[in-house]
Amino acid sequence: MLKWILLALGLGFAYWWFVVKKKRDQEKSAEPKVAPPPLKAKRMVSCSYCDLHLPEEDAIAWDGRYYCCVDHRDSLSQKGWWGKAQWRASPNFDERPTQIEPDLVVIHHISLPPGQFARGHIIDFFQNKLDPRAHPYFEQIVQQKVSSHFLIDRDGQLVQLVS
Incomplete structure (x- = not known):
């Protein structure tokens, strides 16, 4: 007899548990679902x-x-470009022979116009953008097609013009 009472209590408890679970599931599904914010x-x-x-x-x-x-x-x-340099590409270069690896850097001293240290004239000269009206000396050199691989400006900034 005790077996039957325990069985009835167990079945009653299981029934009650399923009813409560179903009710909770319905309440959860009734709540509006908030969509996660879209990924940017x-x-x-x-x-x-x-x-x-x-x-x-x-x-x-x-x-x-x-x-x-x-x-x-x-x-x-x-491609021959140094990452820490400012890149200002010059059109004035030739193809390097494929068998030759560069092993030397030559540093030149230049000021444009001579003896003056204004900003930008050297890069403009190496990029064929020099304004001949900016200084009488520029009229003499404006047609030259020259460049340097690297330029160290007055502030110590490194500029690469040719790779």
């Missing part, structure tokens, strides 16, 4: 050294370029 797309950039694509916020920005790590920013790329 991250701007992707490419490492100037290895072309790896990564989120802009994870990249190292340098002079309008991006790098995936400090080692790549501080290295010479396969």
Whole structure:
């Protein structure tokens, strides 16, 4: 007899548990579900050294370029550009022979106009953008097509013009 009473109590408890569970599930489904906020797309950039694509916020920005790590920013790329230099491409260069590896850097001393140290004239000269009206000396040199691989300006900033 005790078995039957315990069985009836167990079945009653199971029935009560399922009813309460069903009621809770219905209440949960009746609540308006709040959608998670939409994910914002991250701007992707490419490492100037290895072309790896990564989120802009994870990249190292340098002079309008991006790098995936400090080692790549501080290295010479396969294309011949040094990451730590400001890049100001000059059209005045020839193709380098494929068998020859560069092993020397020549540093020149130049001021334009001679003896004056105004900003920008040297880069303009190396990029064929020199204004001949800015100084009488510029009229003599404006037709020359010259450049340097690197330029160290008066503030110590390194500018690369040719790779």
